[in-house]
Amino acid sequence: MRPVRRPLGLTLIASFFIAAGAATAQxxxxxxxxxxxxxxxxxxxxxxxxxxxxxxEFKPTSYAAWHPTKLEMIVSRRHNNTPQLFRVAKPGAPLELLTDYAEPVRSAQYEPRHGKFYVFGRDSGGNEVFRAYRRDVGAKAASADAVPVTPDNRRVQDTAWAKKSGKLLYVTVPVGRQGSNDQISSTISIVDPMQPEQARVLAELPGGGWGSFAFSHDDKQLVYLEYVSANETYLWLMDAATGKSRRLTEKGSDKVAYGDPVFARDGKGIYTTSDRGSEFRRLVYIDLASSKETVLTPQIEWDIDEIDLSDDGKLLAFVANEDGSSVLRMMRTGDRKLVAQPKLPLGVIGSVEWHNNSRNLALSLSSARSPSEVYSVDAKTGAVTRWTQHEKMEVDMNRxxxxxxxxxxxxxxxxxxxxxxxxxxxxxxxxxxxxxxxxxxxxxxxxxxxxxxxxxxxxxxxxxxxxxxxxxxxxxxxxxxxxxxxxxxxxxxxxxxxxxxxxxxxxxxxxxxxxxxxxxxxxxxxxxxxxxxxxxxxxxxxxxxxxxxxxxxxxxxxxxxxxxxxxxxxxxxxxxxxxxxxxxxxxxxxxxxxxxxxxxxxxxxxxxxxxxxxxxxxxxxxxxxxxxxxxxxxxxxxxxxxxxxxxxxxxxxxxxxxxxx
Incomplete structure (x- = not known):
């Protein structure tokens, strides 16, 4: 359910590769x-x-969600014909199947307060009309179907949790429209997933380029992106009670691209990525009172692809894309100094997310000799822990x-x-x-x-x-x-x-x-x-x-x-x-x-x-x-x-x- 930040091209298409041989009539x-x-x-x-x-028979495993109170997580891995969700109780534990559908399930989010249920997204036949569903923790994979949380026949573009109230914000757009001059809008709604029929519409925004919504720590504000193109995005703020919004970043002749916005712990500023004044997207802090933008990583001349802020607001984790390879770094927000760099295997990092304990950071990592696996980093000790392990195969991946x-x-x-x-x-x-x-x-x-x-x-x-x-x-x-x-x-x-x-x-x-x-x-x-x-x-x-x-x-x-x-x-x-x-x-x-x-x-x-x-x-x-x-x-x-x-x-x-x- 988190917004996709990389196009699918290499991920999907590389899996279609080939070998030698031909059928004969006999x-x-x-x-x-x-x-x-x-x-x-x-x-x-x-x-x-x-x-x-x-x-x-390769089965890449991707991180999906931390449990909010336990040190366990949900991951996605292929089960039979499609990727499905699994619970991992601890590092190296057997994977417990949570979903078993004919269609792929790759994303999930726990209810943020107690983790009594999780919400996941699913489409039908590859049509990308994603819908969010609620499933109780403990429900067996073969049990009755999950409960729909979002409307039928509308595509879910983005979701975000209000962590204090446990409510879910979701963004939907109409589907099945292919007229050249169609004028569509994105509907911003908020709901208690236990009562999906009582969803409340917060706002209607023109077009389909709205996403990356994130709540402030007190649930009172939302920050989000207006996507115009890969070179032009704008940051907006919305009142979570009234739906009233204002653009935080100005429009001008010098197009700027922002990404991955998140509120500072005190709600007075935004951490995000920005290419203002630079060829590359750098980590920046924007003060909400003055709109001043401060560059935090001037020394890194590569795109910052992902960021996440710890729940206590003290540590920022971010990933730099250095000539295609991923480098994970952490920064203290107090003095904006980098801490010791975690020693991860060389490869490509997927999503990164802090546990609510503000100490353990989860991530997915793949390399030329390993399909995607899930790791965590202990910010206090620097220890790197591998949570998942591909089953033994006949082919030797180390070669x-x-x-x-x-x-x-x-x-x-x-x-x-x-x-x-x-x-x-x-x-x-x-x-x-x-x-x-x-x-x-x-x-x-x-x-x-x-x-x-x-x-x-x-x-x-x-x-x-x-x-x-x-x-x-x-x-x-x-x-x-x-x-x-x-x-x-x-x-x-x-x-x-x-x-x-x-x-x-x-x-x-x-x-x-x-x-x-x-x-x-x-x-x-x-x-x-x-x-x-x-x-x-x-x-x-x-x-x-x-x-x-x-x-x-x-x-x-x-x-x-x-x-x-x-x-x-x-x-x-x-x-x-x-x-x-x-x-x-x-x-x-x-x-x-x-x-x-x-x-x-x-x-x-x-x-x-x-x-x-x-x-x-x-x-x-x-x-x-x-x-x-x-x-x-x-x-x-x-x-x-x-x-x-x-x-x-x-x-x-x-x-x-x-x-x-």
Missing amino acids: EATVAPPSAMVLENVPPVSASLAKRVEKYN FVEPSLVRWKSFDGRSISGFVYRPDASKFPGKRPVVINIHGGPEGQSTPGFLGRGNYYTDEMGLIVIYPNVRGSTGYGKSFLKLDNGKLREDSVKDIGALMDWIATQPDMDASRVAVFGGSYGGYMTLAVSTMYPERIAAAVDIVGISNFVTFLERTESYRRDLRRVEYGDERDPDMRKWMEATAPANNAAKIKKPLFVVQGKNDPRVPWQEADQMVATVKKNGTPVWYMTANDEGHGFGKKANADYLFYSTIDFFNTYLLK
């Missing part, structure tokens, strides 16, 4: 899931599925390849970076085929985390995998973030062209066997690369990608349309519309010469299925091989293991047929 095959629709996708051999099975950070010059001389996963050269000598995996967003970032199935790529097939961070990626400054906006869109595609130039100079890379792969915005990039550089690639895999920004903006859900227009341009403007149509991959599909694999969730609210349909139809007319996979029970990416497994196997066959020949 072999037994694996039946596709019942909700899957296939066109030109060959049957999957049972022998292939068996061969890669040991790479199919997985570590990535290296590389840089290359693009068409305009700008330095672009990415992470390269290389196989063991003694096992796979000579020039190796390359897969370029482009993240989503576009305001996202590929980080050196866990590849999951993708490790089969390097360890068993000897393929080289490159995760580029083209212009427009987060983590490299606000100027870099804006370099692909509007009509600069194809400059990011040219960064991939420059990457292919760099690949041709590498002694271990085969420039004649390069595949491009991406999901969401990375799917658009995949399609755009296929039209701009058709002779330089061997194959392409597009997962839930945009094929035409005009039709995408006309059909995406209304609660997000205006937010996307700031990034991509407004399709209602004749000049911009003309440019979008001229550069759309769907309108340039005749240029695609190499085989294409298109994957789509039928319930996708972000990139509707028509984007895939129109691309497939156009490519087919040209006689270019195109495989098409649709799942009727998925949305923006495949979240169910059975679907992801079958996609994994089919991608194996696709690359075996068109890349590895």
